Amino acid sequence: MEIVARWRALVASSASLDLESWEREHAGLVAATAAILEQGGPDRDEVIAAFRAARGVDEELRSALAGVLLPAPGLALEDPEALLDHPEVRPIAGLIRIRPALALTVLRQSDQQVDVEIHRSWFAGSPAQIACVDGGAPAPEVDLAPRRPDGRPLTHVLQVDLRAESRNQGADRLAGAGLPDDGILNLFHDLETLGTQAHDDPSAWRVTWRAVPDDDVALVPPRDPATPPAVLLNPQMMLTIERPADRSQLGGEDAERLARLSALVEAHPYDSNPPFDPVGDLDDHFDEAVGDEADPPCPWDDDFVPVEPLSRMGGFGEAGHGGALHAVLRDRLPLEPGDGYVLLLAVSPRAVESELATLASMEPLEPEARRVLAAPLEVWARARDGARRDVANVWCFLGDR
Numbered sequence: 001m002e003i004v005a006r007w008r009a010l011v012a013s014s015a016s017l018d019l020e021s022w023e024r025e026h027a028g029l030v031a032a033t034a035a036i037l038e039q040g041g042p043d044r045d046e047v048i049a050a051f052r053a054a055r056g057v058d059e060e061l062r063s064a065l066a067g068v069l070l071p072a073p074g075l076a077l078e079d080p081e082a083l084l085d086h087p088e089v090r091p092i093a094g095l096i097r098i099r100p101a102l103a104l105t106v107l108r109q110s111d112q113q114v115d116v117e118i119h120r121s122w123f124a125g126s127p128a129q130i131a132c133v134d135g136g137a138p139a140p141e142v143d144l145a146p147r148r149p150d151g152r153p154l155t156h157v158l159q160v161d162l163r164a165e166s167r168n169q170g171a172d173r174l175a176g177a178g179l180p181d182d183g184i185l186n187l188f189h190d191l192e193t194l195g196t197q198a199h200d201d202p203s204a205w206r207v208t209w210r211a212v213p214d215d216d217v218a219l220v221p222p223r224d225p226a227t228p229p230a231v232l233l234n235p236q237m238m239l240t241i242e243r244p245a246d247r248s249q250l251g252g253e254d255a256e257r258l259a260r261l262s263a264l265v266e267a268h269p270y271d272s273n274p275p276f277d278p279v280g281d282l283d284d285h286f287d288e289a290v291g292d293e294a295d296p297p298c299p300w301d302d303d304f305v306p307v308e309p310l311s312r313m314g315g316f317g318e319a320g321h322g323g324a325l326h327a328v329l330r331d332r333l334p335l336e337p338g339d340g341y342v343l344l345l346a347v348s349p350r351a352v353e354s355e356l357a358t359l360a361s362m363e364p365l366e367p368e369a370r371r372v373l374a375a376p377l378e379v380w381a382r383a384r385d386g387a388r389r390d391v392a393n394v395w396c397f398l399g400d401r
Contacts, residue, residue: 001043003033004050011060033068034087040253052301059295069300071261073268077173077237089261092254095244100177101315102165103238103269104158104347106231106355120161120184123311123352124230124372127159127186130212146188146206154188154206157347157372160235160313163212169237177237177314178342180389184210185313187345187379191372195397196324198331207344207379207391230369231352236269240315263299263306270307270355308351317343317378325397332395333382344381344394349373375399 010017010025017025036043051069054062069088076083077100084093104121120128127144146154166174166181174181186208193204241262244250250258297304329341352373376399385393 001046003036004046007064008061011064030068037069037087038090040091048300055295070298071264073239073265076239088257092257097242098239099315100173101238101240102177102179102313103236104233104311105236105269105273106352107234108273120164121159121233121235122231123158124369126156142208142210148190148203152190155191155372157189158187160185165235173237178386179314183212189396193398195395196328198328205396207394209389209391234273236272238269239265241265242316260299266309267307269310308354309348310351311348312346315343317346329380329395333393335382340383341380342383342386343378344386345379347377349376
């Protein structure tokens with residue numbers, strides 16, 4: 001194919017061409033390749049085939065083609081419109097929506113035993129308490145041991161310290177995901193009520209939000225030493241994509257574009273979540289887990305294996321596609337004009353298992369954590385409630401174990 005031959009020639013002449021001539025030829029190739037990718041068809045297929053064939057053989061050519069072919073989800077967090085304008089995405093831009101979210105990625109640390117003041121969010125375990133460092137009155141508390149009306153205790157599923165994440169990610173980024181930038185959120189559930197029927201009892205779950213005082217506070221570890229934080233988190237920002245409710249709108253090539261883009265944005269938080277290595281003892285473990293491959297496969301390679309969808313706060317979820325689950329939301333959380341539904345939380349147990357497996361030295365989930373993280377779970381709220389930190393009226397969907 002002519003365009004690939006021109007890329008090969010440019011890569012081969014990079015040492016001999018003067019800078020002005022190289023930049024002129026490069027700009028022309030980028031524009032021509034972008035047009036081919038957007039138009040689709042056999043010429044696009046040949047560009048992708050050349051990109052794949054260059055892996056491990058001609059890394060300079062692969063890198064040059066990647067610069068045009070692959071969207072950059074990290075940059076798109078700052079400018080989502082730039083992602084929609086990418087030549088691989090532009091043909092489907094009118095069929096999808098993108099929204100940032102807070103990915104609840106697992107702390108990649110060999111023993112998960114670190115200072116709770118550094119990593120203040122976790123799955124399972126127990127909710128932390130808040131106390132003033134200067135010895136003042138403790139922060140106002142909410143009920144951190146909720147029960148169903150029959151007296152059965154609800155299980156603690158998740159804690160997220162939003163004030164800490166506001167500092168880590170930036171308040172503007174959290175606001176872009178529709179999330180509060182302060183307080184601590186905890187999720188409790190009885191782990192058996194599915195929520196898929198409008199007559200299900202919402203006392204089977206509870207979400208709490210606790211304000212954190214403006215003065216210095218300490219996050220006190222759980223009172224019961226028998227239930228330490230089970231799986232510590234190191235959250236990252238990510239993009240999520242809402243797929244068309246009517247899949248018939250997507251032709252074969254458009255469906256393939258959407259699948260690759262979805263896989264790319266889902267994998268990005270994994271890639272941007274470095275091991276927490278305060279004493280420098282994780283290098284060998286990490287190398288053993290991920291291998292020595294300098295150029296691992298990406299979603300445009302045939303051998304790429306999509307990652308498990310990550311747990312997250314905000315973004316899009318399955319109940320947003322309409323159908324039976326959406327009908328339950330309309331029944332139990334009726335909307336006022338101008339309001340809508342937002343995904344507050346999505347818990348993905350298989351992603352947790354997958355993340356823990358990336359470090360060869362990490363043990364599988366403890367039995368209690370495995371019980372808590374046995375099934376996927378989504379928590380939905382009305383947008384107006386979420387904006388005012390009102391988490392008393394939410395609806396939870398518990399998936400198959």
